[in-house]
Amino acid sequence: MLTLQIPDPIYQRLVNTANATGRSLEEVMLHALKVGSPPDWDNVPDEFKADLAALDRLEDEALWKIATAQKTLEEMTRYRDTACCGTNWYSNSSEQSSSAIPYLNRD
Known part of the structure; x- marks a missing residue:
């Protein structure tokens, strides 16, 4: 009790x-x-835990700003091309996905 x-x-x-x-x-x-x-961390893949932990510490206003942000077609294309394990889905060239994170969070 x-x-x-x-x-x-x-x-x-x-x-x-x-x-x-x-x-x-x-x-x-x-x-x-x-x-x-707080989220159930047992089911979160290791590669996402740090990013989710950072989001979990943000205030509601900051989360709302991220959730409602508008991205250009160029920004979304870059995200799509770097989202899967840091590799461009359409070629064999490799790019670090972490380099896309500041780009996506940019105001």
Whole structure:
């Protein structure tokens, strides 16, 4: 058993959600914890763990900026060509995929 102090506005939002959806308060709270908790690192391939850990530390505003960023056709083509293991999908030439990361995150 765990005792947790929840601020009244958050508690009331959870109660209202439970009432509106016909679910128990416990079910609503467990769902909120599940979707809001850190990722399950057991299923993440090693090559993505560092990037995901960096994203996990960002504030919501920074994540929203990344998620809603618009890229040009040239930028997306470069991403496509470097996304698979740092290798251009259409040729045998190799390019480091890490060089594309700053390019994609550029404002």
